[in-house]
Amino acid sequence: MSGSWKSPEEFEALFRKHYRYLCIVALRITKNEEDARDIVQYAFSDIWLKRDTLNIIGDIGAYLYRIVKNKSLDMVNTRKIIPVELTPSIEDTTADEVYDEVIHNQRIAALWERIDTLPAMCRKIFVMCKIEGRKYQEIADQLGISVKTVGNHMGKAWKAVREGYW
Structure with missing residues (x-):
């Protein structure tokens, strides 16, 4: 194509x-989050560099999805991390499951849009806590702030996310 x-x-x-x-x-x-962004950047860089010789049959979005999924799995396997949840392959899903996955991903995208509007420190703390699964004490130690400050940022983040999401 x-x-x-x-x-x-x-x-x-x-x-x-x-x-x-x-x-x-x-x-x-x-x-x-950083690895995820790097992988996506790699996928786009790869197709841009190969744009003159690349012959994609079908949807470019599906092609990008496959690159990102494979690179992500490669990274996880290289680090010997067992992922909690893998995105099912398209071949193994029914139309209803694909629809549910699309709706789910649209809701996640909307949530990320709201998270992206948070102030930098608030967003960083929210991502460290809710995405990376770190404890308040660990975040406080890493950022050189008090546990109470972490809690305050999380409270602000939750309020902002709830107002924009629900």
């Missing part, structure tokens, strides 16, 4: 359309 994503403008539109969802896919597997 001679995709409509080979000019810089079209590629940027493709990036904007798929970036957040692909980050969620990678994050669900790697459990690390």
Whole structure:
């Protein structure tokens, strides 16, 4: 397929359309936001560098999904981390399951949009606690702040996320 994503403008539109969802896919597997963003960046860089020779049959979004999923699994396997939940392969799902997965991922994307609006420190603490699974004390020690400050940031984050999400 001679995709409509080979000019810089079209590629940027493709990036904007798929970036957040692909980050969620990678994050669900790697459990690390920075790794997830790196993997997605790699996927987009890879197709941009190969754009003149790459012949994708079908949907470019599905192709990107497969790259991100495989790179995420490679990273997890390299680190000897067992993922808690893997995204099921498309071949193993029914239409209803795919629909449910899409709805679920849209809700997660909306949640991440709300998280992205948080002030930097508040967002960092929220991600460390709720995405990376760190305890308040561990976060406080790492950031050089009190446990109470961590709790205050989490309270603000929860309030902002709830107001924008539900």
